[in-house]
Amino acid sequence: MKFSLNKLDNGGYSKVEHYNTENVEKLATNYHDILGLLGEDPSREGLEKTPIRVAKAMQFLTQGYNMNPEEILSSAKFKEDYRQMVIVKDIELYSLCEHHMLPFFGKAHVAYIPNGYITGLSKIARVVEAFSRRLQVQERLTLQIKECIQNTLNPLGVAVVIEATHMCMVMRGIEKQNSVTTTSDFTGAFEKVATREEFIRLISSDLS
Ligand SMILES: Nc1nc2c(ncn2[C@@H]2O[C@H](COP(=O)(O)OP(=O)(O)OP(=O)(O)O)[C@@H](O)[C@H]2O)c(=O)[nH]1
Numbered sequence: 001m002k003f004s005l006n007k008l009d010n011g012g013y014s015k016v017e018h019y020n021t022e023n024v025e026k027l028a029t030n031y032h033d034i035l036g037l038l039g040e041d042p043s044r045e046g047l048e049k050t051p052i053r054v055a056k057a058m059q060f061l062t063q064g065y066n067m068n069p070e071e072i073l074s075s076a077k078f079k080e081d082y083r084q085m086v087i088v089k090d091i092e093l094y095s096l097c098e099h100h101m102l103p104f105f106g107k108a109h110v111a112y113i114p115n116g117y118i119t120g121l122s123k124i125a126r127v128v129e130a131f132s133r134r135l136q137v138q139e140r141l142t143l144q145i146k147e148c149i150q151n152t153l154n155p156l157g158v159a160v161v162i163e164a165t166h167m168c169m170v171m172r173g174i175e176k177q178n179s180v181t182t183t184s185d186f187t188g189a190f191e192k193v194a195t196r197e198e199f200i201r202l203i204s205s206d207l208s
């Protein structure tokens, strides 16, 4: 079965240029076979375009591999003397666990204390996006965000907390509907208990 992205992409709203056409077509061929292996009839009307839809969805969900988070941060790095905590909290994230390729999703809270340079606030959220949109484990995601900010901005400290629900623990496996996993990682000034506590207090408060 040969799939062509352009032929099937007739919705008019998809930005084809963001997809790797060759890979989408190869993925679609494989998803066609997977549908058969799952006991479905890939040729029935409702599933006709499913392989190419899934292929595009998977490319979207893993687009972080094509992003360069260090470059994203450096692109909006401004000299500034502000040396207090900057917190961007409640950054939504959607990722895929690398063990089951099932979604995990939740929120990231990120803080840093500038040391001569600040960055554009949206860039912090973009860094979260660049590392989330890959096959991940929550611990590595937390660490990569922290290291990227530390290495690119050289701040006095970085703090990252992620709270997430893993569908591989909800929809299958242990089937715990309400379990939430929290991971955290800190550098520099945030290794001091008082600074860390201030950060935790501010991300827990509605006023921050
Ligand atoms: N540490 C960590 N574990 C994760 C993450 N996402 C999924 N997992 C876990 O990865 C583990 C994989 O364990 P395995 O025993 O190899 O896989 P499994 O038989 O599917 O495990 P169960 O989920 O317990 O059924 C499971 O315990 C998952 O809960 C993550 O982000 N971090």
Ligand SMILES: [Zn+2]
Binding pocket: 097, 098, 099, 100, 101, 102, 166, 168, 169
């Ligand atoms: Zn999993």
